Amino acid sequence: MPKVSLPHLPISCLFGVVKPSGPTSMSIINDVKQLVARSALFVEAEKLEKAAGQKIPSKGRRARDLIKIGQGGTLDPLADGVLVVGIGKGTKRLSDFLDCTKEYYSTCLLGCETDTYDSEGARIRIAPWQHVTKEKVESALIQFSGEIQQTPPIFSALKMDGIPLYEYARKGIPLPRPIEPRKVTVHSLELSEWKGSNHEFRWPKKSFSKEEKEAMETALHGVDENISLEDHPGTTADAVPTAFVLKMKVSGGTYVRSIIHDLAHALGSAGHVVTLTRSRQGRFVLEPTEDEDRQCVPWEVFENASSNPGPVDDEGWTKWEREVIERLEVVDSKK
Incomplete structure (x- = not known):
């Protein structure tokens, strides 16, 4: 050298x-x-x-x-x-x-929502995914680009009235008010790779018990009575769920997990993060x-x-x- x-x-x-x-x-x-x-x-x-x-x-x-x-x-x-x-x-x-610009690659696995919005958490809801196509994902990305309002996950350490949000969810304490959205900027968002069913990712084996679901619903009902964590009838894990990779460049404070979670909802499904790579943080990068x-x-x-x-x-x-x-x-x- x-x-x-x-x-x-x-x-x-x-x-x-x-x-x-x-x-x-x-x-x-x-x-x-x-x-x-x-x-x-x-x-x-x-x-x-x-x-x-x-x-x-x-x-x-x-x-x-x-x-x-x-x-x-x-x-x-x-x-x-x-x-x-x-x-x-x-x-x-x-x-x-x-607060600098950051770049990520993240793999979304459809059909399953978890408490943490990633594969480290437990299953709380499953939903259909077979109707989601590459073209539908690309079309839906538009609404998550630019300056957007983003709501942090309820299973996070952010506090409301001095209590971490995850404590409300775990103990079934109704949220006193909606989780305050944050204004973040998604400078770019694109579909980097469409994996379809050609992958080895699977939904987490751990799942919420009936009591845990009821506690989380109670917390969320404090701000939205229409929220339901019920599994969609007829949805099973027998088939390999669809996966795809997103590439995004975002402002500081952006929750990548929330983008994946919200995108899956916009597609009429559920989803969570199974891989997450930060490829850039300011001027420090994986590949210059x-x-x-x-x-x-x-x-x-x-x-x-x-x-x-x-x-x-x-x-x-x-x-x-x-x-x-x-x-x-x-x-x-x-x-």
């Missing part, structure tokens, strides 16, 4: 990590912390000596004193893709990535397409270094450090 000119060490910076599906964003940050907190690239020599041979705590004052690290927008465990990481003074720039784009570091680089950092190059950096150096953005402490 070509040499990269670095300012005085240690540095503050931003870089992107390709998060895999499965782990939480916080667990990824904690694993990365174990490496960066032992690197002369990010930590003063005096602190490195004190931390030698010790496990780096994931939180607490000692952890913050040793290295400041954070992420610029959580991804759900199901999701993979761009996770922006800030080191040192770079953590002060992470808020810039909460613009001059200012910065490609993310594959998770395998950190994963392999955790078990074996390997030898150093002629400038004294290990493979994982070199990979980060090639992709990081230095944050000027004077700005």
Whole structure:
């Protein structure tokens, strides 16, 4: 790799990590912390000596004193893709990535609605999907493009009168008022791939009990008496349900799961997210397409270094450090 000119060490910076599906964003940050907190690239020599041979705590004052690290927008465990990481003074720039433009690829599986709007949740309603065609999906996308009003899922941590929305749903407490819609911008929305029945996705096996459905309906009836979570008569999981992939570029604060959920309703069906990839967050991307784009570091680089950092190059950096150096953005402490 070509040499990269670095300012005085240690540095503050931003870089992107390709998060895999499965782990939480916080667990990824904690694993990365174990490496960066032992690197002369990010930590003063005096602190490195004190931390030698010790496990780096994931939180607490000692952890913050040793290295400041954070992420610029959580991804759900199901999701993979761009996770922006800030080191040192770079953590002060992470808020810039909460409201920036983001790009996603998401697979919708029709015929089944879940409490969380994705495959991590439990089935709450099934509905017909056989009538949905590629052409109908493409036509329906128009109403979800541009500046739209979006209602967050009831199974979310957002609070109403001090109570998380999911508590209303779980305990059967009527919502005191409708969930407040948010104004978001969908810059682009297109059908990226029509899978039809050519896939291996299936509805979640876990389903809501009768009592759980009644509790959720009670919560929702506080604002809409017409809501029903009854399964559509005659709908079964015997046939392989239709799936398709959407590509979207959206503003900060947009719920991709809600777009999938609302689109399925507009198609006269039900649906939920089975895959979600964040391909862009601001200038950090999986595949660069613009001059200012910065490609993310594959998770395998950190994963392999955790078990074996390997030898150093002629400038004294290990493979994982070199990979980060090639992709990081230095944050000027004077700005």
